[in-house]
Every structure is written in structure tokens, then in C-alpha cells.
Amino acid sequence: MDPMGGVVPRGISVGGGDDAALGSGGVDQARELELSPLTVTAPLLLRTHELSWEALEHLVAALAVQADHALEARPFGRGGQAQNGVDVVAFFASQPAAVYQAKRYEKFAASDLRRAVLAYAGGSRPFDARRLVIVTTADVRDTKVDLELTRLREQHRDLVIDLWGRQQLSDMLFALPDLVRRFFRRGHDAGVLPSAAWRGGAGREQRCDGRAGAGGLPGPPRFVFERGFA
Structure with missing residues (x-):
């Protein structure tokens, strides 16, 4: 009281x-x-393992331009030609070319990493690249893979060696929603596109199912899923 x-x-x-x-x-x-x-935790990884080998090569070329800031990047050669450890080559304004290998694997072991690096470092080294990026759709979280990467970097100090697995690809692509829409048409299943990418002015938010949002703005394509990182 x-x-x-x-x-x-x-x-x-x-x-x-x-x-x-x-x-x-x-x-x-x-x-x-x-x-x-x-909050509700959104999926942290894209379904990279569902990419075709051709789509993976084109994705790597796109990442070379948009993430590594190359002036030009393209797949190297065609099926049946000797590629000498190069799937994609990228050219830059003020630094040597970089080469990329695209590995559509479900599992990636330390021995796979060694073979991939030696395919370029132990061969004729087309484009005289100073950077080699091994890209795989598989998860590369493995102590043996990390230790092998360290050993290979010590053995080939004239070559910058990077390894991009499923986690690294997902992290880069979260900042590049246009590439997610281009290469992952089933983006609604992955749930990775940020809703902020589809916001209109004055707090108007478009819907992810293609219907108009508040203010009559058209929504994005149906494969875009709004539940993503924020």
C-alpha cells in the first residue's frame, strides 16, 4: 500500500x-x-559444395576482381589443355599477376593442399605470378592443413600462398551480395543476404518475396532471403 x-x-x-x-x-x-x-543466428556458411566446377571458376574470377581488386581476371585455358596449376589468372595495375586454383572438393586434406601448390610452384609457373591462391568448396578447418600451409609457405618464400575454403569464401561473399545472387540462386535456402541491402528511404523496407513493401516499392527477386546478417 x-x-x-x-x-x-x-x-x-x-x-x-x-x-x-x-x-x-x-x-x-x-x-x-x-x-x-x-537475435536469431543466421547461417554462417554458403553451400559452396553445390557449385558446379564451371561456376566455381567464374566465382573465383569475380572474387579476384571484387575482393582482390584485380583489373582483369579470367579462367585460364579450356578443357583438355595443360594449365600448369592455373585455373584463373588475375592482372593488377601495380603488382605481378596472381594465379588461382579452383578445387570443387567435398573434403580437403593436407595432401590435397601440397599437390595443388606443387602443381604450380614445381612447374613452369605461367605468368610468373608472385601469389598463388588455392580455392576449394570444402571446409579447410584442420590442424594438419594449417601446419602444411605453414610448411609450404616456408618452402616457397618467393610465392605468397593463400588458402580459401568454405568459411573464407562465405565471409568474403557476405560483403558482396551481388555475387551471392549471381552464383547462389537458391539464396533463400542459404539465408545469407542482408536485409539492409533491400531497404528503401525513410525506413521503408522491401519484402523478400517479390511483393511491394511499404511505400509501394517493388521487392527483390524471390530467391533473395531477408533473414541474414545485419
């Missing part, structure tokens, strides 16, 4: 504390927030 003999509602402070300042509506809202989860 309050000093005047009335009954004080639960959660309301007589002394004008936080609950009183919030009012009954604010208290209810605060309690609801305490009970509700703050």
Missing part, C-alpha cells in the same frame, strides 16, 4: 523510480524484452 492507503500496482515504484518513469506500458515492454531472445 502507498502512504495514502491505496494499493500500489506490482512493478510500480512509489518513489518515482525506473518503473514509475516507464509507466505501465513501458514496464510491460521491458519485461517482454527480457523474456524475448535478442
Whole structure:
């Protein structure tokens, strides 16, 4: 009871504390927030293993331009030609060419890494590249793979050797939603596109199912899924 003999509602402070300042509506809202989860974790990885080998090569060429800032990148040669450890070559304005290998694997072991590196480093080294990037659709989180990568870098100090697996590809592509839409048409299954990419002005947000959002703006294609990183 309050000093005047009335009954004080639960959660309301007589002394004008936080609950009183919030009012009954604010208290209810605060309690609801305490009970509700703050966020739902979105998928962290793209389904890179579903890419065809040709799509993977074109994705690597696109990443060479958009992520590595090459002036030009393209697949090297055609089927049946000797490629000497090069699937994609990229050219830059002020540095030597870089070469990329695209490996559509489900599993990637330390021995696969060694073979891939030696295919270029132990051969004729087309384009006289100073950087070799091994790209695979597989998960490369493996202590043996990491140790082998360290050994290969020590053995070939004249060559910068990078390894991109499923995690690295996903991390790069999360910042490049246009490439996700281009190469992962089933993006609604992956759930990786940021909703911010489809926001209109003044807080208007378009829907991910192709219908117009608030303000009558057209929505994005149906394969775009709004539940993604924010």
C-alpha cells in the first residue's frame, strides 16, 4: 500500500523510480524484452559444395576482381589443355599477376593442399605470378592443413600462398551480395543476404518475396532471403 492507503500496482515504484518513469506500458515492454531472445543466428556458411566446377571458376574470377581488386581476371585455358596449376589468372595495375586454383572438393586434406601448390610452384609457373591462391568448396578447418600451409609457405618464400575454403569464401561473399545472387540462386535456402541491402528511404523496407513493401516499392527477386546478417 502507498502512504495514502491505496494499493500500489506490482512493478510500480512509489518513489518515482525506473518503473514509475516507464509507466505501465513501458514496464510491460521491458519485461517482454527480457523474456524475448535478442537475435536469431543466421547461417554462417554458403553451400559452396553445390557449385558446379564451371561456376566455381567464374566465382573465383569475380572474387579476384571484387575482393582482390584485380583489373582483369579470367579462367585460364579450356578443357583438355595443360594449365600448369592455373585455373584463373588475375592482372593488377601495380603488382605481378596472381594465379588461382579452383578445387570443387567435398573434403580437403593436407595432401590435397601440397599437390595443388606443387602443381604450380614445381612447374613452369605461367605468368610468373608472385601469389598463388588455392580455392576449394570444402571446409579447410584442420590442424594438419594449417601446419602444411605453414610448411609450404616456408618452402616457397618467393610465392605468397593463400588458402580459401568454405568459411573464407562465405565471409568474403557476405560483403558482396551481388555475387551471392549471381552464383547462389537458391539464396533463400542459404539465408545469407542482408536485409539492409533491400531497404528503401525513410525506413521503408522491401519484402523478400517479390511483393511491394511499404511505400509501394517493388521487392527483390524471390530467391533473395531477408533473414541474414545485419
